[in-house]
Amino acid sequence: MKVLVIEDDRSTADYVTGGLKEEGHDPDHAASGPIGLELACTRDYDAMVIDRMLPGIDGLSIVRALRSSGRDTPVIFLTSVSGLDDRVEGLEAGADDYLVKPFAFSELMARLNALARRSPMRKEETVLTVGDLEMNLIARTVKREGREIDLQPREFRLLEYMMRNRGRVLTRTMLLERVWDFHFDPKTNVVETHVSRLRGKVDRPYATEMIKTIRGAGYVLNVPS
Numbered sequence: 675m676k677v678l679v680i681e682d683d684r685s686t687a688d689y690v691t692g693g694l695k696e697e698g699h700d701p702d703h704a705a706s707g708p709i710g711l712e713l714a715c716t717r718d719y720d721a722m723v724i725d726r727m728l729p730g731i732d733g734l735s736i737v738r739a740l741r742s743s744g745r746d747t748p749v750i751f752l753t754s755v756s757g758l759d760d761r762v763e764g765l766e767a768g769a770d771d772y773l774v775k776p777f778a779f780s781e782l783m784a785r786l787n788a789l790a791r792r793s794p795m796r797k798e799e800t801v802l803t804v805g806d807l808e809m810n811l812i813a814r815t816v817k818r819e820g821r822e823i824d825l826q827p828r829e830f831r832l833l834e835y836m837m838r839n840r841g842r843v844l845t846r847t848m849l850l851e852r853v854w855d856f857h858f859d860p861k862t863n864v865v866e867t868h869v870s871r872l873r874g875k876v877d878r879p880y881a882t883e884m885i886k887t888i889r890g891a892g893y894v895l896n897v898p899s
Contacts, residue, residue, distance in 0.1 A: 675720040675790060677701045680710030680736065681752065682728055686775070690723060693779040707731025714740055719747050721786050726753040726764065734767045741768035748789035750782070802837040805897040807876065807884060809837055816876075823875050828853070832868055833876065836885070836895040845892040869893055 677694055681687040682705050694701040702717070704710035707730035714722060714736065726733040737749055750771045751764045761772045771785050802809040808817045809830075816823045816833065825833065832853050836844065846865050850856040854864065869885065877883045882898035 675699045675786065676718065677786070678704070678710070678713055678717070678719045678722040678724075680704045680707070680714075680722065680728060680733070681725045682706060683725070686725070686752070689779065690782065693783065697783060707733070707736060711736050711739060714745070714747070715743065721748045721750070721789055723750050723752060723782070723786075724769075726751050726755065726760075734764065737764075737768045748786075748792075750785055750789070752777075802834065804837050804840045804895060805884065807837070809834060818876060818880060825872075825875065828868060829872050829875070832872055836893070840895050840897065843888050843892050843894045848892070 675694075677699055679687060679690050679694075679701050681690065681703070684705075687703050687705065691701040691703050702713060702719075704713050707728040709730075710724065710728065711731055724733045724736060728736070733751060733753075737751075740747065740749070748770045749768065750773055751769045752773055752775060753760065753764070754775045764772055770789055773782055773785060800810065800812050802811065806819050809815070811834070814830065816825055816830065832849065835849070835852050847859075849865050850859070853868075873883075873885050877885055884895055884898055886894050886896060888894055
């Protein structure tokens, strides 16, 4: 499952996202209400785990905004408040379940699995589009401005990850883990080499660059302005 975790407490967030990764799921984390609401409204998730008390925008307001916009992604509220009235308020706002802190990860996972069985999983994308760049995941083709670009398998996987996370800074560690399945630093320039090759095919033949280097941080794929 692709799961959004909106939680401002770092230890709780690490506990939840770490457990989800160990179970083979793909979590995103937001540490504040505004960032969480933006992710929830702009990306597709199979479920969301939202803390009720958040800086900027509280969890109730986030869920109400999602439901009013027609998004029906299953939501589990995390809360330190265990009163009946608070649970009812959360459920009436549009949450699907409630879990009181502290909690065992096994219980959270069981509740997420139960929601997944009740709700259809999000439809898997078959075509990714960022500006004039298009990737067909079934045909394994990439085009920019309608012209086909020949990519090697690892280049294709790298570009797919960048397109799925367009506008987001991707660190070298993130790329090693998600594109190469390395959970250690191989002490080579494999990332830099592949990004350079990808630029040579996706950017250099065209008027505008899409792959940017963020010095000291990583790389980002942006829509050409």
